[in-house]
Amino acid sequence: xxxxxDGKPGLQQDAVVRxxxxxARGRSGMASLGEFDALIESLGQLTIExxxxxxxxxxxxxxxxxxxxxxxxxxxxxxxxxxxxxxAIDKMIEIRSIFLDEIAIDYVFVDDDSCGTSAEPTETRSxxxx
Amino acid sequence: MSGTTLGAETxxxxxxxxETVADALGENEWAAVPYFYAAYHIVKxxxxxxxxxxxxxxxxxxxxxxxxxxxxxxxxxGRKVSSSGREWGINELVYLMYPSVVGAxxxxxxxxxxxxxxxxLRGATSDLRDCLTKIRDAYEQGQMRASLSTx
Numbered sequence: 001x002x003x004x005x006d007g008k009p010g011l012q013q014d015a016v017v018r019x020x021x022x023x024a025r026g027r028s029g030m031a032s033l034g035e036f037d038a039l040i041e042s043l044g045q046l047t048i049e050x051x052x053x054x055x056x057x058x059x060x061x062x063x064x065x066x067x068x069x070x071x072x073x074x075x076x077x078x079x080x081x082x083x084x085x086x087x088a089i090d091k092m093i094e095i096r097s098i099f100l101d102e103i104a105i106d107y108v109f110v111d112d113d114s115c116g117t118s119a120e121p122t123e124t125r126s127x128x129x130x
Numbered sequence: 131m132s133g134t135t136l137g138a139e140t141x142x143x144x145x146x147x148x149e150t151v152a153d154a155l156g157e158n159e160w161a162a163v164p165y166f167y168a169a170y171h172i173v174k175x176x177x178x179x180x181x182x183x184x185x186x187x188x189x190x191x192x193x194x195x196x197x198x199x200x201x202x203x204x205x206x207x208g209r210k211v212s213s214s215g216r217e218w219g220i221n222e223l224v225y226l227m228y229p230s231v232v233g234a235x236x237x238x239x240x241x242x243x244x245x246x247x248x249x250x251l252r253g254a255t256s257d258l259r260d261c262l263t264k265i266r267d268a269y270e271q272g273q274m275r276a277s278l279s280t281x
Contacts, residue, residue, distance in 0.1 A: 069210030082253030089236050097225060100193075104208040104219065109240065111249045 076115035166242035
């Protein structure tokens with residue numbers, strides 16, 4: 001599943017984020033697909049919310065794999081300066097800590113020419129950034 | 131134990147070597163890569179030496195999914211496989227164990243990715259050197275002990 005979430009103003013869903021995260025965390029484990037999907041939805045929305053606090057637009061694409069309980073985020077920032085990326089890294093550290101008990105998260109920032117391009121239609125993807 | 135069997139001293143030695151190479155590269159963006167791997171080896175050394183991994187009670191105080199052998203992980207990214215338990219990534223362990231340096235560590239990691247997989251380094255190599263210095267100083271001053279860290 002790939003989710004492109006637009007980080008530009010107008011798509012604030014704070015209440016949805018908190019409600020879905022609370023709901024997902026309130027359940028026992030991630031046995032069903034629905035629960036894992038709720039987590040991924042929460043992850044995406046919360047990431048957008050946190051990145052918005054940097055006052056910069058952007059998008060997040062999430063590749064996730066329920067079997068490995070992992071999610072890989074590709075983050076496209078409208079401002080791709082080091083200062084903005086550096087601030088976004090701090091936000092992602094917070095995001096990872098919030099979801100630490102539920103999902104193993106990693107992330108990369110993508111370049112302008114990779115933002116919004118249509119990737120292969122696979123549902124999950126392995127990333128090794130070793 | 132997974133992957134590497136290097137001892138703490140070897141990790142430290144590798145860290146010094148990577149730092150020397152990075153310094154020699156100066157403002158060349160590829161300095162980001164050895165700077166990151168210098169940090170990686172310092173963290174690996176710290177994890178191996180950290181006494182919290184010898185005390186399961188304290189270890190579980192940090193996180194209930196941690197086990198003593200997690201000190202040897204060599205994955206950057208973790209995964210949470212229900213059938214075989216959790217496999218921690220170093221990035222997660224740095225956050226859990228040494229939160230005072232996690233920002234510096236993640237900046238180095240991302241900068242290294244920028245150089246290797248993306249359009250190039252966005253910042254200055256001097257910033258990355260500062261990140262490594264922060265991590266190295268924390269290690270040398272004995273601050274990279276999970277029991278002493280605040281999260």
